[in-house]
Amino acid sequence: MYLCLVIEATTYQNHSTAQLIGILQQKDEKIQHLQFRLDNLERALFGKSSERHVPLIPIANQPTLFETQALEPTPARQKTTVKEYNREKALKDKERHNGRNAFPQNIERVEVIIEPEGDLSGYKYIGEAVTEKLDYTPGKILVKRIVRKKYVKINTAEDQTEIIIGKLPSSPIEKGIPTAMLLAWLLVEKFVYHIPFHRQLQKFSHLGIDIKPSTVSGWMRECCQLLLLLYDKLLEKILAQDYLMVDETPLLVMDKDKEGGTHLGYLWAYYAPLTKMVFFQYQPGRHAVWPNETLKNFKGYIQTDGYSAYKKMNLHNPGIIPMNCMAHARRKFEEAKIHNEEASVEALNYFQQLYAIERHARGNNFTHEQRFSLRLKESVPVLNELEAWMKESCTRFNKKSPTNQALSYTLERWENLKVYLQDGRLEIDNNLVENSIRPIALGKKNFLFAGSHQAAQNIAMLYSFTGTCRMQGKDALPWLSSVLEKLPQAKGKDIENFLPAV
DSSP states (O other), X not given: OHHHHHHHHHHHTTSOHHHXXXXXXXXXXXXXXXXXXXXXXXXXXXXXXXXXXOOOOOOTTOOOSSOXXXXXXXXXXXXXXXXXXXXXXHHHHHHOOSSOOOOOTTSOEEEEEXXXXXXXXXXXXXXXXXXXXXXXXXXXXXXXXXXXXXXXXXXXXXXXXXXXXXXXXXXXXXXXXXXXXXXXXXXHHHHTTOOOHHHHHHHHHHTTOOOXXXXXXXXXXXXXXXXXXXXXXXXXXXXXXXXXXXXXXXEEEEOTTSTTSEEEEEEEEEEETTTTEEEEEEESXXXXXHHHHHTTTOOEEEEEOSOTHHHHHXXXXXXXXXXXXXXXXXXXXXXXXXXXXXXXXXXXXXXXXXXXHHHHHHHTTOOXXXXXXXXXXXXHHHHHHHHHHHHHHGGGSOXXXXXXXXXXXXXXXXXXXXXXXXXXXXXXXXXHHHHHHHHHHHHHHHHOSBSSHHHHHHHHHHHHHHHHHHXXXXXXXXXXXXXXXXXXXXXXXXXXXXXXXX
């Protein structure tokens, strides 16, 4: 330690007092910056998630309601030797045989009888053909027995025997065992309630039904193939709007060709606030080229955060009217509160007034015209005061300080932040598109990654449909079940009628 001090003193001995003061200030600024980053990291890990600025009155000696309990150590996993593994694998292989296993008899059966179409007079009943499919009704897995009656024509020559049978209903998966309802349930459990397929299959194993995860993954692929035209129609409907919110979220994808075996892709979200429809699109990167291609023919308002790729998107398409998110600007001052609480709180009070006006309009069910008038009357004066305060405050703080960075971030985007004043249909922030992404964040904690780039695109498709149902307040299960059941017979012109509608 002594040697280090001697070396440092020797390093600075030729500097003047003014230079030394400058060096110390730089070090102090660096320390403050690192402390700011550390505090924000701790806040992200352990702090509150709400961003709403509400002045709190501290209560002295207030104890915590819940004490943190230490987690019990996870028991060590028992290792399986190669010999034991080979023995278990050989036993399983021995038990395998060709053909489909019959469903266990203890599972409830629901029988559906189908008669042949047309006049049955002159025909004699000779038997039936039974098809069993795995079905689901809320709270219960069961077997659906489809009994199709057979008839033979009476008084016909032996070499001209005519047999008719009831027509087997179409299925989302040709010759597959699942019904549309069961498929919808599996998909909703994963993409709405975040339960991975392998956990769902435990329910089947308890009933004596052995279904492999690869089989369910195959069902998912076939469902997505069936839904592809509807997925394209959803994008078409969303791009027909003149106001969208855009955001993106990362997704790990298994990739054998990459070092480490995974690729960081992105799900791009396009949300239409006026129709409450969301479209997720998987892309291998976060570059502006992806939204540029999707939005190349779009005309209207695009609301985004401050990510640089969106600036390039606006330059690429002159028909786009760029908007920024007031919540992201407010977030910068919330983060800077650790560095300079007085200045940050002053800024946050302005944001609080702006959001109070929005809550008043929403709470009183204002029309778009009423909200437009209210903003001109009450929001514009607040925004003018905030702008003047920020421009005056820029000279008071060091350029590298978190407070100055918050001021610079907001002033740089100020004109785009005020665009919401132009139309009562527009929102003050893009929190709605962030809300549509939240289920994906929860899902990723459970399934962790996509198995391939195609699987990632299928994930985007299913989150588009379940997310649209969620944003519209609809139950995704009956909607998806009905679509999977009826879509195979639908004509191209009727595809749009299957979309969830407000």
